[in-house]
Amino acid sequence: GTCPSNYPRAIEEEEPGPRSTCPEYFRWIHEDLRAWAHTGITREAVETAKRTANFRLVIVNGKAYVERYQKSFQTRDVFTLWGILQLLRRYPGKVPDLELMFDCVDWPVVGKSGGYAGPPPLFRYCGDDRTLDIVFPDWSFWGWPEINLKPWEGLQKELREGNTKKRWMEREAYAYWKGNPAVAETRMDLMKCNVSEEHDWNARVFAQDWVKESQQGYKQSDLANQCLHRYKIYIEGSAWSVSQKYIMACDSLTLIVKPHYYDFFTRSLVPVHHYWPIQEHDKCKSIKFAVDWGNSHKHKAQEIGKAASSFIQDELKMDYVYDYMLHLLTQYSKLLTFKPVVPKGAVELCSESMACNAAGLENKFMMESLVKGPSERAPCTIPPPYDPPSLSAVLRRNSNSIKQVELWEKRYWDNQNNSSRLRGIGCYTIYRGD
Template structure:
């Protein structure tokens, strides 16, 4: 036997702690191997047994430090995991929910993280944000040249539900009026999760937030040469006649009054729901279920329901939320409503939270002419992500849309798939947080004063909201809690539109809608001649 048997013996030498020639293997050779070679034949057996026991004991001790050599047992895998955590520190620190601090002091924990432990500039970037992020620049354009003064913000207080201030990475809220249901609660909760996701990365800022559906800052009031700077007011939707700043709605963190889960979990449920029936196996009709009381246009939609005398290819259902609450939400599971080839989106008193759930269904979304938009819907394109339906002639428009899709199945399937892909990929929670991050960062750059903590404001943190919560509210908060800083930087904000590119986008939308209107007109003209 040779002292060094090449490639077979060398790895075991290294893993057992033996070197070549000198060092540990040299001691092994001098102390054990050479005496063994000098023994008489009769002593070989006893010495070999002694040597085997010695090497066995040595190997057992080395297994504790080098479990990768003996990867066959579960205990070795556990020790490997432990040793790795000792050698390689965690990429991000966890942020525990410290309810004990709230119970003892009634205030936010003093050691609440406001800066990341690791340099965030070293974190990888996920790339450029989705294209709809470019509307951030358009929404802030009214203040691009004047900036935002404290006076302008105070004038936004007229309809605001609360004032939110961020100073040194901490949030403070001054409440003026409670919102409808828990919209304000979960909006604030979402902002707190943003602070946990990017600790220390949000600049100081002050903002006013209105939780009512419809926008109130009319652009006509601020388009004259002597007009004052418009008040910056955040809300969930806008329209072409308003200057309100559009912000992600509360339901991304849960809507307890309708038992709708936080978006991260619900979007996965919707994705699974799509797999139960492929598009060809679904009912070849247009489906809608909602509360018709909130708007005349929804009550008008119900006239398109199937009857003994007429079938407009629509299957429409009025949602009784009071009864649904009493019966435990048995008939309002969104993930089980992807069973029709077409689904209708129609606004309520303004924009509706339901739009993202409908678009996520793989069905062709029939959008009745909308008057409002939320933060992401301006990224949707007719005939690519949805099919436009006329508001003033809903029934005939729906019937044509369904007939067209059933006669052009491949194109219809592509439209439904493009919409659900958009929702699953470009509206995941990572991008919701990044939209909030970029909007607030760009907004803060326009402030012409240094934000300070208002006298009537109270510090707000995840503990002050979640630790005292109960029932479904607590569950949704815990389900949507950000437990550690993001491992990546925010996506890169794309540049603003230049006038030609913005006009090109708007023209493309308009041309697509006109094309559908022409097809629909020709369909009904031919139908009347028969």
């Protein structure tokens, strides 16, 4: 269908009053664009990024156009583009003209030492320490129909309610994980931590069969009914996993197996404040210690679990997801050294035509996540960039917290025969920020 022309082109008037400051993780926008801060982004650099891109997105005069190169896995591209259209509906007139390349594949590809004159600016869902890919909120915030994962706004509310079904103290005193182990060796390794006749590593891990689930109506994968354990494990898949936000929303103490990738919000998570770090090469012993520690320090374990779910509920609400997109795209567009133009092969996109062409869950999730009209609230104010010393201090603090846990863990296993020593480990230093 054609796109209507009667949607407001700009916001008439926002509510007065001071703007809120965006969450801390918005500071990483500056870091993600730092590679182009001095040179700007040339058309040549953008064209170089086309090599692995699924689509080119062009925004001119508040309208979105897409030039598709290759279909993504499932509906990743569809819901990413849908999310961008909702941003335009929420903040008409605020999204600047721009042109960008988007790669919907898991793994970041723009190496820091690529030997380019100017590195190609390529948007994707995650990055790592060796790459320069620009991270952007993933498709699941608007829904993932293939596995019946609802849009984040409604699901966030369900998770909040699901949290109240069982108080932390009444939950099972084990670490729970359910997912698809076949996607990564590290997950296959986690399956070995399951309870057996020889060992109980305090872990209860289950393989999720998505084909069977879809045939049985997704009865066993309702996330709001998975807040029944005191501890929940997060482990990466083939790269980062969208599951992290759902796992951390449970009030359970999240045990994070050492991650190699980050997405747009995870870099402001603090070990032993938001989660408990788990060693990747000795998972089972690491998990057993974490659960024993938590069961011996229940108040502290609950405190960490609560800090994580508060972060997910308060700092990762859809308002902030849209604000992150707006600020990232605004900062990105300022770096462009050329005038964005609509290429010949591009098609105009709008919510109406996308929703009309979608059926089943795809259409349902689009309708549920449709932005009804312009926001009355102004976007939050982006915090300033880190200066190098403060960024180093943040990274050092996180690294020291993880080392501290590894030290406690080593001591625990050294003294394993004398379990009463666990209470004397002195697990409070990080809390006071010492």
